Structure formats: structure tokens, C-alpha cells
Amino acid sequence: MAMIKDLATVNAELQEQKERGDTVDFKMVTFSLAGKDYGVDIMNVKEIAKADKFTYVPNAASFVRGVYNLRGDIIPIIDLRTFFHLPVDTKDDGQENMLILRIEDRVYGTIVDKIDKVVGINSETIQPPHPIFGDINIKYISGVVEKEGDLYIILDVIRIFTQTDEEKQKPRGQVMPDTPPEAYFAPPAAGSSQADPNAALGFIKEGLLALKHFAASPLNEEWLNRRFSDWAATRTEPELQFKNEAEAAEFLAPFYSPCSGKFWDDDYAAAVKGILPDLTSNNIQVWNLGCGKGYETFSFGCILKSRYPDGRVKVWANDNDIMAISQAPNMVFDLDEVPEYCRGFMVRGRNGYSFNQAIKDSLLFEYHDILNENPLPELDIILARDLLSFLPVPDQERVISGFMEKLKSRSVVILGRNERLTGSEWKAVGKDPVSAFMRNE
Numbered sequence: 001m002a003m004i005k006d007l008a009t010v011n012a013e014l015q016e017q018k019e020r021g022d023t024v025d026f027k028m029v030t031f032s033l034a035g036k037d038y039g040v041d042i043m044n045v046k047e048i049a050k051a052d053k054f055t056y057v058p059n060a061a062s063f064v065r066g067v068y069n070l071r072g073d074i075i076p077i078i079d080l081r082t083f084f085h086l087p088v089d090t091k092d093d094g095q096e097n098m099l100i101l102r103i104e105d106r107v108y109g110t111i112v113d114k115i116d117k118v119v120g121i122n123s124e125t126i127q128p129p130h131p132i133f134g135d136i137n138i139k140y141i142s143g144v145v146e147k148e149g150d151l152y153i154i155l156d157v158i159r160i161f162t163q164t165d166e167e168k169q170k171p172r173g174q175v176m177p178d179t180p181p182e183a184y185f186a187p188p189a190a191g192s193s194q195a196d197p198n199a200a201l202g203f204i205k206e207g208l209l210a211l212k213h214f215a216a217s218p219l220n221e222e223w224l225n226r227r228f229s230d231w232a233a234t235r236t237e238p239e240l241q242f243k244n245e246a247e248a249a250e251f252l253a254p255f256y257s258p259c260s261g262k263f264w265d266d267d268y269a270a271a272v273k274g275i276l277p278d279l280t281s282n283n284i285q286v287w288n289l290g291c292g293k294g295y296e297t298f299s300f301g302c303i304l305k306s307r308y309p310d311g312r313v314k315v316w317a318n319d320n321d322i323m324a325i326s327q328a329p330n331m332v333f334d335l336d337e338v339p340e341y342c343r344g345f346m347v348r349g350r351n352g353y354s355f356n357q358a359i360k361d362s363l364l365f366e367y368h369d370i371l372n373e374n375p376l377p378e379l380d381i382i383l384a385r386d387l388l389s390f391l392p393v394p395d396q397e398r399v400i401s402g403f404m405e406k407l408k409s410r411s412v413v414i415l416g417r418n419e420r421l422t423g424s425e426w427k428a429v430g431k432d433p434v435s436a437f438m439r440n441e
Helices: 002-022 157-168 197-212 221-233 245-255 266-275 295-307 322-330 357-362 393-406
Strands: 026-033 036-041 045-051 064-070 073-079 096-103 106-112 114-121 141-147 150-155 283-289 312-319 346-348 353-355 363-367 379-384 407-415 426-428 435-439
Touching: 026 096, 026 106, 026 150, 045 106, 064 106, 073 322, 096 114, 096 157, 106 157, 114 141, 197 221, 197 245, 221 245, 266 295, 266 407, 283 295, 295 312, 295 357, 295 363, 295 379, 312 322, 312 357, 322 363, 353 357, 357 363, 379 393, 393 407
Parallel strands: 036 150, 073 106, 283 312, 283 379, 312 363, 379 407
Antiparallel strands: 026 036, 026 114, 045 096, 064 073, 096 106, 141 150, 346 353, 407 435, 426 435
């Protein structure tokens, strides 16, 4: 009897395991990369698509194939094969297989070799990841699971995209996700002297470029030298160089213009209004680069309407942040968060206050990368605060040269507080905290 009882217990346990394995509480979309099977939680998959034409984005990381128009939504396209340093199959028809993923409030297109099917499993059958299961970094694997003889590597796409979002914006050749910043700053050779201020400043410039994409140039040289003097005065010789990104950010903190990323306050708005030129035409054409979420653009739009009440103002507001630029036109605010000079241009709606139709009609928010050509008409004003210094020096020069071609005579460029245009083509017309330059005749 005891033997029969033990066998019954075993059979019951086997049946329980079978029933548990048959219970589906996790579904994944499966696909292949370099001959291996992978899966991703179906809750993160918005849809499946094919495409062969992507818009190239200059200075993006190598695994960014570009952006794609998905039924009116512009989304970034990431090639997972390149991201994981896997071989890439060449398609005869050029069509790429894409999983369209929704990660938190953002949408991404991801290119894979082949999309297979939806597989349902019991989450208790998922095993912890092990390096032997994949050719990719184990930190991007949430688990492995076997189903009907096939072994699937489950990717943690939330970790992939939330941890590497900043890296996707970095120019090629800069710090990659698994490379510690410290690796880019070798200690000085024995016998060398960091007391040489020129050598120390050189290391500072290299650190700013690698860690914050800030490119030292004549555009920001005056501020950089002044800031380095202040930095060196409060630190001993070993503390001059950056040990990590946080120290580079601390060095750079005083560089930025007032009211970055928010409405301009009344004082700064008045200072900007005070440097705007008298214009002979009522058609006022303005280019606002790096407009972000739109606070700067709305602020400037109200100032322009106040400065040129009879003018027909048109502002082309551009940014390469797809999510920000798409949300900017429809923002709603509490009246308390809107500065006084803007309130006369607000209307009350069901969910709060928004800008009136006259302001909205004068602003055109568009996705655009500053390094691409933009066929704008002749311009009266260009607003590009704290933007050019974060481009490589050759691109800074090319963009500034483009400003000269686009601007009318005696037109104005407004830069960041600590940026300067040099050369006989430009005349400084700003007054701290506004850095502005008029194009000479």
C-alpha cells in the first residue's frame, strides 16, 4: 500500500506540473536574430510592420537606422542586430522586419531578422538568464524559456531603451553604453605636469566633449576660459579633471541661458524684447532651433506679437526630439504657471488655459535636425539658445555659415547667454543676459 501511495503522489505531482505548464499567463512575440530565437513581452508590442525607407539622422549612433513615418507619427528606428553587434542579413527586396514597441510613453521601431509568431507560456517556466544562451549582454536578457522543443531568449526591452535613450543621441565614436566614462581619461604619464594650465584646460575640453557633447570653439571660448579659471581656483591640482559625468555637468551648469526648458520670466522676456530690431516689412519670418517642448517658442511668440503688433509673424519651431515636438502645439496650462506678459494671449478651455488662435497660427512646430537642410524663406530673426556649442566644431561653422545665407541684412541671431559670434560679419547688439548679433550690411 505504501508503494501505491507514493506512486499516486508522484502521479499527482506530475499532473500538477503539467497543468501548471499548460496555464498561459505570459505571451510573447518571437523573432530571430543571427539564427537564434528571441521573445519580447507582447504587452510592449504595438504592432508588426515592414519598411524599406528610413530618413537618415546625422550624428546618431550607429545602431539608429533613422526615423520612419508610421501613419503620421515620426518614430526612431533601432537596428537590434547592430545594437548587439550581430551579423546583419541582406534582404533581396530591401524590406526590413520591424517590431513596433511601446516603452512607457514612447514608441520605437526595432529591426530584426525574422518575426515568427505569438507564443503563450506559463511565467513560472521562465528560467534566469545565463551567458551561454545568447550572444548579447546578459543584462538585456530577462530570462530564457523552452516551448515545444524551442529555446527562446526573452529580451528586457524596457531596460534596453530606458538605459540607452541618452546614448542614442550621442555622435558616432563617443562613449558607448558599456564603456565607463573613466576609461576615456587616462592619468597623466609619469613625470608630466598637470600644473600647466593649458594642458589642464585641454583635458577639460576633452572631458566636456566626451561626457556632455560640448565642443570648445570660438563660439564659447570666452566663457570656457573664464569658467576654467573659477574651477581651478577652488580645486587642488588632482581635482581639476573630471572623474565622472556628474563633475562635467557641474562644470557646465553655469553655461546655460536663463529659463531653459520653461517659460521665460518677465525680466528675461523684457531683455529679449529690448534687443529686437525695427523691421521694414510686416512679414516677420523667424526660425527657432532647439525649441524642445515649446515653452521657449510660446514665450518668444508672445514677445514678437507684443513687439510687432501689426506684423504677420511666422515662427518655424524645430527640434529633433520627436515626442516633444509632437506634443508642443496642444499643451494646456494652469494660468498661475504662465508669466504675466503671456496671459493676454491665453484662452480658457475645458482642461485649462491654452494660447489663442493668433499665437497658434503664428507657430509651426516641426521635427528637424539642424544638420539637415531646411528650405526656409529669408529670415528676420534666428533664435538658437545653447544649441550650437553642442555640435562638433565643423558643424558649428557650417550652421553659422548657413545663418548668413538665410538672414536678411541687419537681421538678428539670438544665441545662448555665453555664446558669441565672431568676425566682421556680425555686430553684437545684445545686453546681458541676452547674447544677440546683427548681420552687418
